[in-house]
Amino acid sequence: MATPTRPRQTHPCSRTNHEEAVLLHLCLSLGRGFICSGKGAGLTLSLVCSEPLRLVGGASRCAGTVEVKHRGEWRRVVKAYGFWDLGATAAVCRDLDCGSAVSGGERDDFPQSRVWEIHPYCVKKFTVRECVTDSSSSKALEVVCSDSVRLVSGSGLCSGSVQIWDQSWTWLCEEALDLQGAEVLCRELGCGAPSLLQGAVSPLGLQTFYCEGHESALMDCPRYSSRTCSSGAAVNLTCSEPLRLVGGASRCAGTVEVKHRGEWRRVVKAYGFWDLGATAAVCRDLDCGSAVSGGERDDFPQSRVWEIHPYCVKKFTVRECVTDSSSSKALEVVCSDLLNRPIISLSVLDGASEALPQGVRVKPGSKFRVKCSVEPQFPGGSFQLLSPTVNLTQNHTLPAVNHSAHFLFSDTGPAHKGNHLQVFDYAFSSQSHALQLHVGDENLNVESAN
Incomplete structure (x- = not known):
């Protein structure tokens, strides 16, 4: 097993001409990193300056308290006015050349000292160092990015x-x-x-x-x-989004809770008007149906909560819009769906395949298998695979075995959509995400049924 490790800094090239030495000196004087590469018998210097930015005190170089070197001085970073969301965290991860944004927020347990203050809207468009101003605070920004x-x-x-x-x-x-x-x-x-x-x-x-x-x-x-x-x-x-509704009649009704920074908390709205459009965004992230109702209750004990802005969830996911707060309120939402959305995957048993931004392309004549599964919720039931072709729609139904079914195709054909589960005396349905299968040069687009 080989686990890739990322060098914190690359040593300068052993042979440089005068211009390269000047560039290296400039890069170092700015407090930035550099990368050297060789070419042919000689040596070609490729100079890449990294941002004077670091995370300290975390489990890896991609987690910890944000610090920036500016005017020759390293200081921790705090946010100015504005909403620090995962979009701003993603900008820090970008400048560090780390992976995806996992969590970000402020702590308030540092000694009062000089800090660099940044505006969240600024870091989404420019580098962190371009957005700092001088300030004093007992707070600090903490960020976690995926490392590898x-x-x-x-x-x-x-x-x-x-x-x-x-x-x-x-x-x-x-x-x-x-x-x-x-x-x-x-x-x-x-x-x-x-x-x-x-x-x-x-x-x-x-x-x-x-x-x-x-x-x-x-x-x-x-x-x-x-x-x-x-x-x-x-x-x-x-x-799926780390989001759930609790205490309702089904998984698509109840009090809104989000898992962020490893902690589940109920959700309240920040300033703004919580309308059905904001409720529909919660239903969307839950893979539930349409928005039925949504609003706030004020009968909970005072505790730490995640606060969200209604205008934000209409453009981004709920988790991307949360910030730390304290409240006795909670959002309650009712969506129309009743079942967990199934998981769908495709495996090609023979023949070549190619993953595309929208779907999978396989060669005509390939043998492939589509697996539909769902998290345990009701006993029994069946899965229905709908595969539209050029001239007709073919339906395939298999009973659920251990909450899953395998649809085997001996020759390449159309893609699929959806599933249907029969439980007790009621018929409920829930559809998976659409999976698109491209056969040769022909694209077969799949749309979810209503």
């Missing part, structure tokens, strides 16, 4: 193509990850369980990571290979 894995080009912090750090950021190949590995990765990023895994789950034992599911980080899993992949062959992963 990240999701890129997704719709939010919990979805995208998987990259790992292996001396540089590289794409994780399709077939490199199974469902247990995806669970570990989602948990490492502070997200919920995986709900969509594309371009992965090899039945031939070719995956790079062999996780048992209890590991705290993907790089803690045994690793047996490392192939270089293009972005077109990368694993695409969607994790």
